Amino acid sequence: MRTTLGGHDDVPGFAAAYREQSERFPGPPAGWQPVHTVYVPAGAFGPGTAREWGDAALVLLERHLPAASLAEVFGLPRDLAADIRDRVARKLAAEPVEDLRVDFEDGYGVRPDAEEDAHAVAAAESVAAAHGDGTLPRRWGPRVKSFADGDPGRSLRTLDLFLTGVVDRAGGLPPGFTVTFPKVLMEAYLRQFADRLAAIEAGLALGGGALRFEMQVEAPQTVLFLQRSPDLVASLGGRLAAAHFGVFDYTAACGLPPAEQRLDHPVCDHAREVMRTTLAGTGVELSDGSLAAAPASDATADVHALWRAHATTVRHSLRNGFHQGWDMHPSHLVSRYATVYAFHLATYAPYAARVAAWQARSEAGGGVLDEPATVKTLTAALHRAESALDGTEPDDTGL
Template sequence: MRFTLGDQPRVVPGFTAALAEQEERHPGPPSAWQPVHTVYVPADRFGRGTVRAWGETALELLEAHLPGDAALTDVFGVPPGDLAADVRRRVARKLAAEPVEDLRVDFEDGYGVRPGEEDAHADAAAEAVAAMSAEGTLPRRWGLRIKSFADGDPARAVRTLDGFLTGVTDRAGHLPPGFTVTFPKVLMEAYLGQFVAVLAVLEGGLGLAAGTLRFEMQVEAPQTVQFLARSPGLVPALGGRLAAAHFGVFDYTAACGLPPGEQRLDHPVCDHAREVMRVALAGTGVELSDGSLAASPASGDTRDVHALWRAHAAMVRHSLRHGFYQGWDMHPSHLVSRYATVYAFHLAHRDAYAGRVRAWEARRDADGGVMDEPATIKTLAAALRRARLALGDD
């Protein structure tokens, strides 16, 4: 064979540097387990029994208002029969064993401004977390949400984080695994670098290994969406400390000037913001999370509980269909609709997806004559892995 450029492979000028930059900026999608939700509890209402109480309340709601499998069809649209029975059984088991997968003790919007109380609440929260760790009741992910630097008082945010972490490590003798801190209302890109510097200093003071303290940023304003879109090197610049980006529905829609009745997760302006988040953070290893529904049942009447569950389930399904597999839960009732919707979503297509992967591996068309492309097979395999982790199946 004759070659115009010669028979020896040549290095394309600049390729090595470009490849190194690609690998630094885009190491790949998140590979670890990701919780299906984050539960926010105001710091003044948090204690060592909070998670257990949420689970008990949610289980009571399930038993009182979804007494049988058939009710899942009416409320959540789960097809009757084996699937509805499987979903309900899984939800009841989850609420009894692990009602909360990811917990945040909230010192921001859910807590308010309490200059004379915040130190005491941070210390009490640290004591509760250490006790939960010793008891084995601390969720797999946990942490706190501090106040925003955009509020003009970063010292208050740092003081709470310092006191909380110092209190936990002093009492527990170590930092329990699964910790993250939520950094809200990031209106300036510079705040991220400043916060990373704080985490590094705090890490050193606590005697933690470098890189232990990671954080998630909240995307709650158009300004944040703008700098995400224009800063392709943002994630590596933060030294691997950015673990996730969480969308804040209500601050974002308010900042966009939407009327109160349109402050909802499935509004088109929210869809746009999430798509920018997805594109800006694709392949960086940073997890994505959607926001919340700020509502609880209007009363204990079954009609009101079902109305809340339907509304919440619709929001959760919207997130799932758009590839956002995590969201916020703000009330014990949300646990029922969260798990029921997530489990139904994954179970509904699991067997069909597995069949298509097996068909591709056997070099044959799937049922219905489907001819899957390699990229689709990768997506199917990822969906099966996500389903296995979300469902807790081995």
């Protein structure tokens, strides 16, 4: 057969471009991702914190949410209500917290150095104790103070005391560690923090890359440098594990009044879209923010009102492809798990049918003609659903 080009494999510059693609875009996050992160002020954290949150949530579930009420509170089909309530109760009893941060930042405040030192050491002791008795959440770590506060030494001293204490007491670094780095107003702070992590890692004789961190996107300045830094993730040497959106700092920085500082405000949607597009394919996980509210009282009406408000924010995140968020109060565990389970149960069967039809090269129900990219997304959604519903950690999230 006659062709025009002499060598189709001879594309000048292709090898270098493909190598750069592989470095910058290794693919989506692999494996299990928690559905939430629980934040606990360092002064209130102890080895039994996760269990205490679960017990408090179970009390609320039993007191305020019989199966007959669940469908009405969360707007769910009645045929799913009993199953979802049972799943929530079992989750709260077995693993109430999937990801936990010992907070030394906004939830903790500015305290005398000696007090923060003591809390860092005590937190390390509590982590080691929880690890020893098997109650340490699958993901865990501290949230340290921001470099933007002008005192990186305080942030790093707390992290050093915490990590050194954990390693000394636990005989190594328990799996699941990450540290949250907040209020990243300057891109340079990320590289400086990654460099210090490498130094602590070497000093503690941990394996290369053992210490990873998540950045918080809490200011317009952060959104701007994300947009103009296409090689940011690669430049951090694999240490950036996740990006978490901070709704209240972000909306305040945008000048929104308190009543508009909410997760579903358009300015938040814009910030999340920047996070999504600039971090797509880099292997960095994405997490949404929180609802800063607790039940106004122990009255059932007030508890239900909180659950409805929280469920609305969780659904907004899920519909927009953000499958993780922050939980700030034990009551949030009930609405978090109920909403996540309902979301996945409602879509699992139709998604599975579409994947099966595509694999069989037949037409899906309703005349849907799926493209390979859509089927890959459907398959990833099924893996994520199985992980959330069964607590498993899938080996991959694609075809």
